[in-house]
Amino acid sequence: MAPSICFLLLSLLFLSSSTSGTDEEGFISVIISDKGLDFAKDILIDQAVASIVQSQLPQIEKTVQVPLVGKAKVVLSDITINHIQVNSSSVNTGETGIALVVSGATADLSLNWRYSVSSWLVPIGISDSGTATVKVNDLQVGLTVNLRNQEGTLKLNLLDSGCHVRDLSIKLHGGAAWLYQVLVDAFAGNIASAVEEAISKKINEGISTLDLLLQSLPKTIPLDETAALNVSFMDNPVLSDSAIELEINGLFTGRNEVLVPQAYYRGSGLSLSASCGGSSPKMITISLHESVFKSGSMLYFTADSMQWIVDELPDQALLNTAEWRFLIPQLYKKYPNDDMNLNISVSSPPDIQVTNKDVSVNIFIDITIDVLEDGEVIPVACISVDFSASFAVEILGNNLAGWLKLRKFSTSLKWSKxxxxxxxxxxxxxxxxxKTVIIPYLNSQLLRGIPLPILNGFAIKNVCILYAPPRITVCSDVSF
Structure with missing residues (x-):
């Protein structure tokens, strides 16, 4: 089972055998609706069928006594599953996990046959060979699994699986008349058993491979040289009547930090019907608590990443004291015609709050005016700026991004020489x-976005973004 279908099986299997767990809760919630489960089921079945088709079954041989002919040794080889058609499938939840059932499927097989007969009537012996096709008319396949949180990763357990061939027919190409009846009477059961064993083996191999993939999923996603996103799972998946919910930690952490619980208020749970418009939910709903953004704000501030030197402006003349001679005469008088820098630093972690229509951001910055004289940087004054902005969320690829729009600001003198x-x-x-430096710079960083919990190979589409304090909710379909 290929790694690329990991998300699909995750979508189906994000059901644990128990809804109880610890008190740990995540700040990113992922809810998969019935529509999402059906989508995942259909593609998962297609991928599973692709992995089974062209499978070769073990050679079958048997010696049978044929009336009026004698003892015949018959060998069936190159038994190949050429095609599988799934006509009906379902995914059902239960107390012990989730069951995926395929019923009424058909399969086409081809094989080579050969036989040799020896008897007292024909002491020289006779032999023949040819081909045959087999039609499986009623194939039933089922599996039951559960999924558990294991130290922030997911452990997949196969509880039960089975495959049953209820009916098959054989078409012989060439050969003696008696051979057809021999194949039907003596080999039909062996062919059915070989098909059942081959499919059951594929199921077990696929589950084992996927379990290894789940165990290898990263607990953090690096964002840049400073920060990473903690994407470890919290508690066990939760099953409701119409959806499955996963909790992901979701908080920003330092690149080299050990993952430990962080104290942020999470608030109440998320309602799928309320978040996605009631009667027709999308395949997947991703809810991000404002604490996700607050943790990023605190991390970058603590890491001293919110400061920079401005030595270029669209109006470059503003970075020379001559341009300031009417605004600050004493500056020009003391430092005539000297170049300047603006040393900008955020003075406290930006305050971020989700509102009913956008994200409100309040930022306090200090702008220190530096004069460049004879190779020396001379700080001459510091202006404190308090500005508020709105942050409009958008989805770029599989990332949640957006841009700031300035609302208002105020200034005050912090100190002056x-x-x-x-x-x-x-x-x-x-x-x-x-407007020309700070907001554009912040937007260039914000448009990089933070990754939503969608694995490689999948894309979200038909996105609807809702604001429901203290959360931003992204409702989406998924394409593969």
């Missing part, structure tokens, strides 16, 4: 810096 500044005159310069 060049005397008192007229802050009402500084407002226009601050506005220019915010």
């Amino acid at each position: 060049i005397g008192k500044l007229h802050m009402n005159l500084i407002q226009s310069v601050t506005s220019t810096v915010l």
Whole structure:
């Protein structure tokens, strides 16, 4: 079973044998609806069929006594499953896990036959060979599994599986008349058993492979040189009447930090019907608590990643004291015609809150004016800026991204080495810096986004984004 179908089987199997667990809760919730389960089931079956077709079954040989002919040794070889057609399938939940059932399937096989006969009537012996086709008319396949959280990863357990051939027919190409009846009477059961064993073996191999894949899923996803996203699973998957819910930690963590519980308030659970519009939910619903973004804000602030030097502006003249001679005369008088830098740093972790229509962000920054004189950087004044912005969420690929739009700001003088500044005159310069430097820079970072819990090879589509404080909810279908 190929690794590329991992998400599909995960979608089907995100049901544990128990809904009880620990008190640990995640900040990213993934809910898979019935529609999502049906989608996963259909593609999973297609992939499973592809892995079985062209499978060769073991050679079968048997010696039989044929009336008026004698003892015949018959060998069936190159028994190949050429085609499987699934006509009906279902996925059902139960107290011990989840059952996937395929019923009424058909299969086409081909084989080579040969025989040799020796008897006192024909002392020289006779032999013949040819081909045959087999039609399996009623193939039943089923498996029952459960999935458990095992230290932040998922453990897949196969509880039961089986395959049963209820009916088959054989068409002989060439050969003696008696051979057909021999194949039907003596070999039909062996062929059916070989088909059942081959499919059962594929199921067991697939589950074992997938279990190894689940165990190897990363607990963190690196985002950049500073941060990673903690994507370890929390507690066991939860089953409801119409959906399956997974809890993922979802908080930002340092690249080299050991994963430990972090204290953020999570709030109440998520309703699938409320989040996705009631009667017609999407395949998958992903809910991100605002604490996910707050943890990122705190991490980058603590890592001193929210500061940078501005030495280029769209209006480059603003980075020379000559341009400031009317705004801050004393600056130009003390440092005539000197170049400048703006040292921008965020003074406290940005405050992030999900509202009913967007994400509200409040950021406090300090803009230190540095004069460059004779190779020396001289800080001359620091302006504190408090600005608020709205963050509009969008989906780029499989990432949750977005952009900031400035709402309002205010400025105050934090300190000055060049005397008192007229802050009402500084407002226009601050506005220019915010709109042409700070907001565009932040948007360039935010548009990189954070990855949603969708595995490689799958894409979300038909996205609907809803704001329900304290969460952002992404409702989506999935393509493969």
